[in-house]
Structures are given as structure tokens and as C-alpha cells.
Amino acid sequence: MGLAEKIKAIEDEYARTQKNKATNYHLGLLKGKLAMLRTQVIEGEAKAAMKTKGEGFDVQSHGNARVAMIGFPSVGKSSFLNLVTDQESLAANYEFTTLTCIPGKLYINDAEI
Numbered sequence: 622m623g624l625a626e627k628i629k630a631i632e633d634e635y636a637r638t639q640k641n642k643a644t645n646y647h648l649g650l651l652k653g654k655l656a657m658l659r660t661q662v663i664e665g666e667a668k669a670a671m672k673t674k675g676e677g678f679d680v681q682s683h684g685n686a687r688v689a690m691i692g693f694p695s696v697g698k699s700s701f702l703n704l705v706t707d708q709e710s711l712a713a714n715y716e717f718t719t720l721t722c723i724p725g726k727l728y729i730n731d732a733e734i
Contacts, residue, residue, distance in 0.1 A: 624665075628658050684726070684733035699723070 622630075635651045638644050690698045694716035702710045706725030711718055727734045 624658055624662050628655065628662070631655050631658070686732070686734045688727075688734055 631651055631654055635648065635655070638648060638651070640648065690702065692698055695714075699710040699712040699719050702708055702723060702725050703712065705727050708723055708725030710723045710725075
């Protein structure tokens with residue numbers, strides 16, 4: 622039974638159920654199940670729409686450690702990367718200048734980071 626059939630069955634049961642104080646709890650459970658199933662349908666459509674491969678990034682595991690810099694826009698992550706590594710990362714006076722991951726190597730006491 623697919624999601625559409627489950628949604629239809631719950632909607633039919635909701636329509637058949639009398640609305641009064643005694644059935645409020647049951648109707649609330651049905652509404653919750655409907656919301657959950659509809660969310661799954663929407664997420665499934667979103668995943669299907671996002672099946673096109675985007676730009677990915679991966680760094681091979683080598684060296685002594687791996688570090689990632691995460692933070693708010695325009696706080697100096699790219700400037701710091703340019704300062705401590707030989708990598709060139711674009712830094713400008715507006716937000717979201719660097720849109721992809723930029724790998725760089727830092728050597729400290731013969732340790733590659």
C-alpha cells in the first residue's frame with residue numbers, strides 16, 4: 622500500500638467518523654497521521670527534484686588532522702585561510718563571497734593539517 626492509498630484510507634475513515642467529544646482524540650490522531658504522510662509525500666517530491674547532481678566536495682583523508690572552519694558570513698574565514706596556508710581564497714566586502722569549500726594545508730612542527 623503506497624502513500625496515496627494510505628492517505629485516502631485515513632481521509633475516508635475521518636469522513637466516516639462522527640464528530641463529538643468522545644471521538645475528538647481519535648480524530649486528532651487521524652489528523653496527525655495525515656500530516657505525517659503528506660509531509661513524506663512532499664519530502665519525496667523534493668528529493669526527486671533534487672536528484673540532479675550538484676557540486677560536491679571531498680578531501681582525501683591524509684595528514685595528521687582535518688579541520689573545518691564554519692561560521693557566519695564576513696567574519697574572516699577566507700582571510701584566515703589565506704594567512705595561514707598557501708591557498709588563495711577570494712575575500713571581498715560582501716557576504717557569501719566564498720560559495721564552495723576551499724582546501725588548504727597548514728604545517729605545524731612537521732604535522733600536516
